[in-house]
Structures are given as C-alpha cells and as structure tokens.
Amino acid sequence: PANPSAAPPRLPFSRVTQEDLSFFRALLPGRTITDPDLLKSSNVDWLKTVQGSSDVLLRPKTTEGVSQILRYCNERNLAVCPQGGNTGLVGGSVPVFDEIILSTSLMNQVFAFDNISGILTCQAGCVLENLSHYLEERDFIMPLDLGAKGSCHIGGNVSTNAGGLRLLRYGSLRGTVLGLEVVLADGHVLNCLATLRKDNTGYDLKQLFIGSEGTLGVITAVSILCPRKPKAVNVAFLGCSSFQQLLETFQCCRGMLGEILSAFEFLDASCMNLLEKHLKLTNPITECPFYIVIETAGSNATHDEEKLHQFLEEVMTSSLVTDGTVATEATKIKALWSLRERVTEALTHEGYTYKYDISLPVEKIYDLVQDMRRHLGGMAKNVVGYGHVGDGNLHLNITSPSKDFDLLAAIEPYVYEWTSQWKGSISAEHGLGLKKRNYIYYSKPSEAVALMGSIKAMLDPKGILNPYKTLPDNIN
Ligand code: FAD
Ligand code: MLT
Ligand code: ZN
Known part of the structure; x- marks a missing residue:
C-alpha cells in the first residue's frame, strides 16, 4: 500500500464456519462471544484508530483451553489475534480483518508468591494494578508501572516488553521476567516457567516471546522478580526554563540521589496545557516550558528526604530549576504522577493522535520535537513531547482534528529518517504492531529482519498468530 502503516490485503486464512463455532462453544461454553455489541470494544484499539471486524471472541480460563484453541485454529488455518487489556498503542492488539480474538481476560489467577525470593507466578491475564495491590499487601511491588495499569495485563x-515509569530503577522485563509458559501456534505448551534468577542452560527461549507482540506464541503464565516495597517514597514536580537545564538537572539528580532515584520523567508546556484544558488538572507550580517528575524510593525516610532536599537546594540555587513542589503523602504523590501519566489520555481529546515512541541519545530527544514543529509549521494542531528522560525515550505526539493524510505524509518517513540518522530506535517500548511494522528497517539491518522471518516461519509455519503485525509485509 501507498501508506506503509495501512493494512495489507487479507491473507488466505479460512473463515469461521458454524462448525468452528460449535467446536468453540463446546470447548468454552458461555465464553465464546459472537454478539456484535459485545465484540465492539475488542475490535477497536485504545486510540480508536484501528478497527477490525472479528465475529468471534474466545475467553479461555486455562492453558489447556488456549492449547486446544490454537491446535484447532492451526489445523483449520484460522488466524488468531491474542488480546490482553487492549491498551497497546501500535494497533497490535486488535484484528485487522476477521481474525479470532483470543482474550486472556479470564486468565487472572495468581499461582504463587515467594516472599523470600520476591518471585511472583501468575496467569497472563492478571491486570497489572491488581498484581500491584496483591504485592503491596505483602510488602512488595511490581517491577513495572505504567499509566495503563488499571487495564493492561501482565x-x-x-x-510488548513494556517499559514504563520504573524502568530506570528496576530494569526491563527482559531482566525481571524469570520464566514464561507459552502456547505455540500448533497448540504445544512450552513450559519455561522457571523461578530462578540464574539459569544458563542453553538458549534463553523466553526472550523470544518477550516483545514479540503475540506473533510467536500466546503467553499463558509469567514468573517475575519483584522488588521490596520501598519504605519511603517522595515525588518532586519541578519546572525548567530550557531542555538543556532539564538535562543538567538529570545529571545532577543522578549524582546526588544515586541509589534512591526511581523515576525521572518529563512533559513539556504543551502537554500541561492539554492536561488543564481537557482533564481540568491543575499545574502545581509556576508555568514554564518543561516539567520534571522525579521519584525517590528508599528504605529510610529521613535519609531520603535529606538527600532530596540537598538536591533541590542545589538545583534551585544554581537556577537549573525555576520552581518545584514535593509530595510525601500518598494522595499528593498520586496527583503529581497524574500530570505525567494522563498526558496520553489528554491527547485523545484533541482529535487524531500520531504517536511516536523514539529512543535517542538523551541529549537529542527534544531536538526532534523542536525540529518537527519547524518542519510541520501550521499543519499540525499540536506537536508535544513527553517521556522517560532517564531511559532516553521520547514520546513525540502530533495531533490533528481528524485523520489527515497530508499531515501523515509530512511526518513519516521524516521522523524515522531523523531517528535513524542518530542511530535511535523507531520503537522504544510500544512495539511495531500494525502501524510501524514496515518501518522496521530504519532500526534493524535486513539480515536481522530476515532472521526474524525465519524464526516466525519455524514457530508459526502457517502464520496464524497475529498476522499483519510486527514483521514487515515483505521481508527483503
Ligand atoms: P494488548 O494491548 O491487549 O496487546 C498488546 C500486544 O501484545 C498485542 O500485539 C497482542 O496481540 C499481544 N498480546 C497481549 N497479550 C498476549 C499474550 N498473553 N500472549 C501473546 N501476545 C499477547 N507502554 C509502555 O511500554 N510504557 C508505558 O509507560 C505505557 N503507558 C501507557 C499508558 C496508557 C494510558 C496506554 C493506553 C498505554 C500505555 N502503554 C505503555 C502501551 C503498552 O503497550 C500497554 O499499555 C501494555 O503493555 C499492553 O498490555 P495489554 O494487556 O493492554 O496488551
Ligand atoms: C507513556 O509513557 O505515557 C506511555 O508510553 C504512553 C504514551 O506514549 O502516550
Ligand atoms: Zn512511555
């Protein structure tokens, strides 16, 4: 297609018949959904930008159920779209045509938690926030946190190998996930659900499934290493008058807060305007071009507060920071975090959002936003920047009142060329899904993409698992 983000033609998969429905109904009585009204929300993505037309939603409760579904679909050549909380931002979690939706929403059991090792083992459909609550009652926390926590599944x-707000401190899921149980395309169950921190017995197969966006297998259970709940948490919300000052604040913060730093996030003034306009949130400090959210998490409140105050004094007296406020109490902490976490939601009120999730050398991240503003001139309604400074991950978001192909043509591939020129990644944490699959070559050499294609062909020879996603339409 002319637009590389658009859907390719439907591949020759079978179509669901009455006989297929009878099989699914016998396997999942009451959990084979065909009512069009009930299917609506599963056919459209969170951003309401990708719309499928599936007639069947399956809600298994067990690994055995998933295994039987996939064995049957593979034999029948029926395409399947795995779906968790449907909060993905790249059009990966919804069908493109009539793929069967396989939802993990009823796979929500915690199997075990070891409060000595901190290792949690649970089904794939557990909602992230529910896991967080479960762990907090036991004095632990999840190693990841993100704005979609109330809906997304582990x-x-x-x-998606989601990053989120705590990656700076606890690292990526590639380190904290210790084991996975996965059902392969032909229904075989791959049990790699280890609960060991160290295990060098051969290839680390679970890594293949982390970040593979449902194209290589369906994850049915996860074991994950969880940190202790910090005894003291502080959040500072600060303002800077330039991005250079924000970067210097980051450097200073790393040096002075060291081991207690748990997040360093930013949003620009345009994001703040949208939070105020659409969500009626209040800016707690004086207006400025850039805002920072810093979180500390440690084991000694007095020690942490002392460190934080020394740091604040330093950045204020050196005029790196123009204004700021600090919270130690849970409701105020939550309110400050909302200013960062709810930018995504605020943007949806502006119309259509073009989302870019870019990794770059940290000192370059805001140059892209400024350059894009110059490049687009008056074409876009908003060009905003926010993201995970600590991880060198920019969220560049561009809005228009409705989908605008001229605007899209002005943004892409310009944004990807820009990123590639600085050896960045065109998908830092959201994945490629449907929307970005054909841009993979901006970040990966063709040999790597070809090998990905071979792995896909080996694990899913008929290509039934999440077709049209992640890998490009034509592998060079
Ligand atoms: P879905 O959206 O349902 O699916 C995502 C992909 O995974 C799809 O390709 C799907 O086919 C596949 N999939 C789902 N479950 C399975 C399974 N069990 N087995 C195999 N494949 C499966 N992302 C970040 O990285 N960092 C953030 O800070 C962040 N914040 C967000 C904030 C908001 C408000 C929103 C809406 C999204 C945010 N995201 C963020 C996007 C992020 O990808 C998702 O929130 C989350 O990781 C997806 O989980 P989900 O259960 O909703 O998956
Ligand atoms: C975030 O960091 O807020 C999320 O990745 C969502 C987004 O990019 O909008
Ligand atoms: Zn993010």
Whole structure:
C-alpha cells in the first residue's frame, strides 16, 4: 500500500464456519462471544484508530483451553489475534480483518508468591494494578508501572516488553521476567516457567516471546522478580526554563540521589496545557516550558528526604530549576504522577493522535520535537513531547482534528529518517504492531529482519498468530 502503516490485503486464512463455532462453544461454553455489541470494544484499539471486524471472541480460563484453541485454529488455518487489556498503542492488539480474538481476560489467577525470593507466578491475564495491590499487601511491588495499569495485563506487558515509569530503577522485563509458559501456534505448551534468577542452560527461549507482540506464541503464565516495597517514597514536580537545564538537572539528580532515584520523567508546556484544558488538572507550580517528575524510593525516610532536599537546594540555587513542589503523602504523590501519566489520555481529546515512541541519545530527544514543529509549521494542531528522560525515550505526539493524510505524509518517513540518522530506535517500548511494522528497517539491518522471518516461519509455519503485525509485509 501507498501508506506503509495501512493494512495489507487479507491473507488466505479460512473463515469461521458454524462448525468452528460449535467446536468453540463446546470447548468454552458461555465464553465464546459472537454478539456484535459485545465484540465492539475488542475490535477497536485504545486510540480508536484501528478497527477490525472479528465475529468471534474466545475467553479461555486455562492453558489447556488456549492449547486446544490454537491446535484447532492451526489445523483449520484460522488466524488468531491474542488480546490482553487492549491498551497497546501500535494497533497490535486488535484484528485487522476477521481474525479470532483470543482474550486472556479470564486468565487472572495468581499461582504463587515467594516472599523470600520476591518471585511472583501468575496467569497472563492478571491486570497489572491488581498484581500491584496483591504485592503491596505483602510488602512488595511490581517491577513495572505504567499509566495503563488499571487495564493492561501482565501477559500484554510481557508481549510488548513494556517499559514504563520504573524502568530506570528496576530494569526491563527482559531482566525481571524469570520464566514464561507459552502456547505455540500448533497448540504445544512450552513450559519455561522457571523461578530462578540464574539459569544458563542453553538458549534463553523466553526472550523470544518477550516483545514479540503475540506473533510467536500466546503467553499463558509469567514468573517475575519483584522488588521490596520501598519504605519511603517522595515525588518532586519541578519546572525548567530550557531542555538543556532539564538535562543538567538529570545529571545532577543522578549524582546526588544515586541509589534512591526511581523515576525521572518529563512533559513539556504543551502537554500541561492539554492536561488543564481537557482533564481540568491543575499545574502545581509556576508555568514554564518543561516539567520534571522525579521519584525517590528508599528504605529510610529521613535519609531520603535529606538527600532530596540537598538536591533541590542545589538545583534551585544554581537556577537549573525555576520552581518545584514535593509530595510525601500518598494522595499528593498520586496527583503529581497524574500530570505525567494522563498526558496520553489528554491527547485523545484533541482529535487524531500520531504517536511516536523514539529512543535517542538523551541529549537529542527534544531536538526532534523542536525540529518537527519547524518542519510541520501550521499543519499540525499540536506537536508535544513527553517521556522517560532517564531511559532516553521520547514520546513525540502530533495531533490533528481528524485523520489527515497530508499531515501523515509530512511526518513519516521524516521522523524515522531523523531517528535513524542518530542511530535511535523507531520503537522504544510500544512495539511495531500494525502501524510501524514496515518501518522496521530504519532500526534493524535486513539480515536481522530476515532472521526474524525465519524464526516466525519455524514457530508459526502457517502464520496464524497475529498476522499483519510486527514483521514487515515483505521481508527483503
Ligand atoms: P494488548 O494491548 O491487549 O496487546 C498488546 C500486544 O501484545 C498485542 O500485539 C497482542 O496481540 C499481544 N498480546 C497481549 N497479550 C498476549 C499474550 N498473553 N500472549 C501473546 N501476545 C499477547 N507502554 C509502555 O511500554 N510504557 C508505558 O509507560 C505505557 N503507558 C501507557 C499508558 C496508557 C494510558 C496506554 C493506553 C498505554 C500505555 N502503554 C505503555 C502501551 C503498552 O503497550 C500497554 O499499555 C501494555 O503493555 C499492553 O498490555 P495489554 O494487556 O493492554 O496488551
Ligand atoms: C507513556 O509513557 O505515557 C506511555 O508510553 C504512553 C504514551 O506514549 O502516550
Ligand atoms: Zn512511555
């Protein structure tokens, strides 16, 4: 297609027949959904930009159920779209045509938690926030946190290798996920659900499934290493008058807060305007071009507060920071975090959002936003920047009142060329899904993409698992 983000033609998969429905109904009585009204929300993505037309939603409760579904679909050549909380931002979690939706929403059991090792083992459909609550009652926390926590599933997090707000401190899921149980395309169950921190017995197969966006297998269970709940948490919300000052604040913060730093996030003034306009949130400090959210998490409140105050004094007296406020109490902490976490939601009120999730050398991240503003001139309604400074991950978002192909043509491939020129990644944490699959070559050499294609062909020879996603339409 002329637009590389658009859907390719439907591949020659079988279509669901009455006989297929009878099989599914016998296997999943009451959990084979065909009512068009009930299917609506599963056919459209969170951003409401990708719309499928599936007639069947399956809600298994067990690994055995998933295995039987896939064995049957593979034999019948029926395409399947695995779906967790459907909060993905790249059009990966919804069908493109009539793929069967396989939802993990009823796979929500915690199997075990070891409060000595901190290792949690659970089904893939557990909602991230529910897991967080479960762990907090036991004095632990999840190693990841993100704005979509109330809806996203741990299986979806692992399938996208979600980064989020705590990656700076606890690292990526590639380190914290210790084991996975996965059902392969032909229904075989791959049990790699280890609960060991160290295990060098051969290839680390679970890594293949982390970040593979449902194209290589369906994750049915996860074991994950969880940190202790910090005794003291502080959040500072600061303002800077330039991005250079924000970067210097980051450098200073790393040096002075060291081991207690758990997040360093930013949003620009345009994001703040949208939070105020659409969500009626209040800016707690004086207006400025850039805002920072810093979180500390440690084991000694007095020690942490002392460190934080020394740091704040330093950045204020050196005028790196123009204004700021600090919270130590849970409701105020939550309110400050909302200013960062709810930018995504605020943007949806502006119309159509073009989302870019870019890794770059950290000192370059805001140059892209400024350059894009110059490049687009008056074509876009908003060009905003926010993201995970600590991880060198920019979220560049561009809005227009409705989908605008001229605007899209002005943004892409310009944004990807820009990123590639600085050896960045065109998908830092959201994945490629449907929207970005054909841009993979901006970040990966063709040999690597070809090998990905071979792995896909080996694990899913008929290509039934999440077709049209992640890999480009034509592998060079
Ligand atoms: P879905 O959206 O349902 O699916 C995502 C992909 O994984 C799809 O390709 C799907 O086919 C596949 N999949 C889902 N479950 C399985 C499974 N069990 N087995 C195999 N494949 C599966 N992402 C970040 O990285 N960092 C953030 O800070 C962040 N914040 C967000 C904030 C908001 C408000 C929103 C809406 C999204 C945010 N995201 C963020 C996007 C992120 O990808 C998702 O929120 C989350 O990781 C996806 O989980 P999910 O259960 O909703 O998966
Ligand atoms: C975030 O960091 O807020 C998320 O990745 C969502 C987004 O990019 O909008
Ligand atoms: Zn993010």
